Amino acid sequence: MIRKISKKAFRPAMNEEDRDRNRARHPATPFNLGTTLIGSDLICYPTISSTNTVAKEMAMQGAREGTVVLAEQQTEGKGRMGRKWYSSPGSSLLMSTVLYPEAAWLPQVNMSGSLATVRCIRQTTGLESSIKWPNDVLIHGKKVAGVLFENIFQGSQLRAAILGIGINITFDVSLRPDITYPTTNLNTESGRDLTVWDLLPSLLRHLDQLYLRIKGGSDIFPEWLAAVETVGKQVKVRSGNRIEEGTAERINPDGSLVLRRPDGTRVTMVTGE
Numbered sequence: 001m002i003r004k005i006s007k008k009a010f011r012p013a014m015n016e017e018d019r020d021r022n023r024a025r026h027p028a029t030p031f032n033l034g035t036t037l038i039g040s041d042l043i044c045y046p047t048i049s050s051t052n053t054v055a056k057e058m059a060m061q062g063a064r065e066g067t068v069v070l071a072e073q074q075t076e077g078k079g080r081m082g083r084k085w086y087s088s089p090g091s092s093l094l095m096s097t098v099l100y101p102e103a104a105w106l107p108q109v110n111m112s113g114s115l116a117t118v119r120c121i122r123q124t125t126g127l128e129s130s131i132k133w134p135n136d137v138l139i140h141g142k143k144v145a146g147v148l149f150e151n152i153f154q155g156s157q158l159r160a161a162i163l164g165i166g167i168n169i170t171f172d173v174s175l176r177p178d179i180t181y182p183t184t185n186l187n188t189e190s191g192r193d194l195t196v197w198d199l200l201p202s203l204l205r206h207l208d209q210l211y212l213r214i215k216g217g218s219d220i221f222p223e224w225l226a227a228v229e230t231v232g233k234q235v236k237v238r239s240g241n242r243i244e245e246g247t248a249e250r251i252n253p254d255g256s257l258v259l260r261r262p263d264g265t266r267v268t269m270v271t272g273e
């Protein structure tokens with residue numbers, strides 16, 4: 001059951017059309033998500049810096065596991081490695097979940113973000129999407145969603161993990177100068193008129209199912225890998241200052257990518273793009 005829906009949620013924003021569509025389908029009263037953990041508290045904001053940043057603060061204040069922070073708009077939406085995540089008001093699903101996993105589960109919890117997104121897209125639009133290593137979600141080869149997984153350590157102790165997901169619903173990011181690869185949004189690809197409220201329950205239910213499976217010791221890696229399109233492809237992976245080019249040979253259960261260089265040598269990349 002959703003316990004907190006902020007009264008401030010979904011107040012006026014700049015994009016009238018998206019705002020009105022979201023408002024029209026915004027549940028007026030708490031509704032039953034049917035999840036065990038994820039969304040036990042759901043806190044909605046019209047505008048915040050970043051759902052990941054706010055979720056992190058909440059985790060530090062002892063938020064319940066499964067607390068979801070949702071925003072209509074982010075002023076400092078974050079991508080991985082210091083990059084930005086763009087959106088306009090009401091045009092995207094922007095959410096983060098507070099989790100307290102064991103350190104050994106981290107790779108799988110990270111995978112659960114993109115896998116839940118693939119499942120949610122399938123369920124709500126009927127479209128098959130794929131995962132580009134490590135965590136981008138693509139439809140017809142164009143990026144529609146991204147996942148930002150941040151772990152909070154105190155010394156060597158894992159305090160919390162924040163799983164942030166951004167899905168473009170109507171947002172067209174292609175005009176941004178730093179967008180160097182194809183991007184898209186869900187409504188363009190599906191021809192539907194979806195809002196945040198059509199997607200959110202499905203996304204949270206899939207996250208819930210996957211997280212409970214991970215907690216119960218069941219392996220989600222095979223299902224995640226089946227949705228990954230990167231293996232066998234020519235890739236250019238940047239990790240820090242290093243750029244490696246070659247064929248993506250395989251992905252290990254810990255999420256690392258084994259790349260075969262043109263000279264036949266292999267290198268394992270833990271993260272990159």
Ligand code: BT5
Pocket residue numbers: 049050051052053074076077078079080081083084085086087093094095096136143144145146147148164165166167168171173178179180183184273
């Ligand atoms: C990601 O990073 O793809 C992770 C994005 C996670 C966003 C969510 S929104 C809710 C939560 N709160 C946050 O603050 N973040 C999470 P990365 O792989 O580094 O991709 C970032 C790159 O994607 C940028 O450098 C841009 O080139 C491009 N990009 C930015 N906005 C985009 C968008 N809306 N759609 C597609 N590509 C985008």
